[in-house]
Amino acid sequence: MTGDQITQPYAVEGRGLVKTFGDFRAVDGIDIAVPAGSIFGVLGPNGAGKTTLLRMLLGIIDPDGGERTLLGETEPLKMARQVGYLPEERGLYPSMKAAEAIAFMGALRGLPLREGRARARELLAGHGLEASADKPIRSLSKGMAQTVQLLGTIVHQPRLIVLDEPFSGLDAINQGKLEALIRREAEAGVTVLFSTHVIAHAERLCERIAIVAGGRIRFEGSVSTARDRLRPQVRLETRASDGPWRSALPPDARVDGNIWQFALPDGGIEPLLKALVDGEAGIESLSIERPGLHDAFVAIAGESAAREMGKAEAGEAQG
Numbered sequence: 001m002t003g004d005q006i007t008q009p010y011a012v013e014g015r016g017l018v019k020t021f022g023d024f025r026a027v028d029g030i031d032i033a034v035p036a037g038s039i040f041g042v043l044g045p046n047g048a049g050k051t052t053l054l055r056m057l058l059g060i061i062d063p064d065g066g067e068r069t070l071l072g073e074t075e076p077l078k079m080a081r082q083v084g085y086l087p088e089e090r091g092l093y094p095s096m097k098a099a100e101a102i103a104f105m106g107a108l109r110g111l112p113l114r115e116g117r118a119r120a121r122e123l124l125a126g127h128g129l130e131a132s133a134d135k136p137i138r139s140l141s142k143g144m145a146q147t148v149q150l151l152g153t154i155v156h157q158p159r160l161i162v163l164d165e166p167f168s169g170l171d172a173i174n175q176g177k178l179e180a181l182i183r184r185e186a187e188a189g190v191t192v193l194f195s196t197h198v199i200a201h202a203e204r205l206c207e208r209i210a211i212v213a214g215g216r217i218r219f220e221g222s223v224s225t226a227r228d229r230l231r232p233q234v235r236l237e238t239r240a241s242d243g244p245w246r247s248a249l250p251p252d253a254r255v256d257g258n259i260w261q262f263a264l265p266d267g268g269i270e271p272l273l274k275a276l277v278d279g280e281a282g283i284e285s286l287s288i289e290r291p292g293l294h295d296a297f298v299a300i301a302g303e304s305a306a307r308e309m310g311k312a313e314a315g316e317a318q319g
């Protein structure tokens with residue numbers, strides 16, 4: 001097949017994407033660019049528009065406005081055989097055997113069945129599921145069935161993998177295995193685009209993220225750049241509770257006994273340290289912590305979006 005080589009810097013691009021259902025704008029003018037070979041996370045609460053965005057990028061639904069390019073092709077479905085897609089709605093034929101289900105999913109994307117069957121067994125063995133290869137899906141646990149579906153998503157060795165909420169419904173062990181699989185695929189040069197409402201997955205895995213809320217992109221860039229939106233936080237404990245050194249602390253420092261908390265000043269920590277030492281404040285403890293992606297998310301998308309993310313995660317843990 002011609003055009004197999006990735007020559008474009010982005011595996012997926014969307015510009016000005018809009019999707020309206022009735023008079024509701026689920027996606028409200030989104031620009032997104034996923035670098036080829038990267039792990040890219042679309043992060044946002046339920047109903048933010050993530051699924052709609054992914055479906056438009058893949059060509060499953062058409063946008064009402066805007067343009068998209070998938071592996072260099074402006075008609076995304078033309079690249080379907082080079083894409084692996086795990087939809088949010090999971091499901092395999094319950095009576096199909098695990099290896100057969102994987103081969104079947106490969107066949108839907110153009111992989112000859114014989115090859116698919118052989119690869120299915122290799123993949124199952126690689127995930128500790130060789131004993132389940134000839135068992136019907138209905139006899140597998142939910143997590144195992146989800147792993148089988150995931151293996152079916154990658155069996156035809158796609159150049160781009162798109163996973164819609166892939167961590168949902170998996171226990172911590174299977175979530176860890178999925179993270180490892182995503183990393184392995186990316187190391188082999190595959191582009192991985194996934195959606196999630198769990199900030200920790202995006203923070204651990206992604207080179208770049210897009211934060212989506214209310215159908216709009218609130219941030220797109222590296223995890224590190226998102227975290228840099230907030231100043232590092234200082235926690236200082238002094239032996240003395242008063243002295244001239246106090247004027248060196250930022251005026252908005254919060255105080256509890258002899259513990260002071262404040263954002264790292266523009267000039268850095270050194271001028272303050274000097275004042276503390278010269279003033280004999282006595283430094284009991286000092287820490288400077290860079291905010292995590294969760295705090296950055298709150299700053300970027302707002303408290304209510306962050307609460308929605310937390311609620312979805314808690315609901316899932318219960319369910």
Ligand SMILES: Nc1ncnc2c1ncn2[C@@H]1O[C@H](COP(=O)(O)OP(=O)(O)OP(=O)(O)O)[C@@H](O)[C@H]1O
Nearest residue numbers: 021026044045046047048049050051052053088165
């Ligand atoms: N086919 C549809 N018809 C009507 N409304 C829709 C349709 N698909 C999505 N929506 C609405 O568009 C909004 C965005 O949905 P979408 O599924 O894209 O969000 P999401 O971020 O993926 O969240 P979730 O994880 O809950 O699916 C939601 O309010 C949803 O109810």
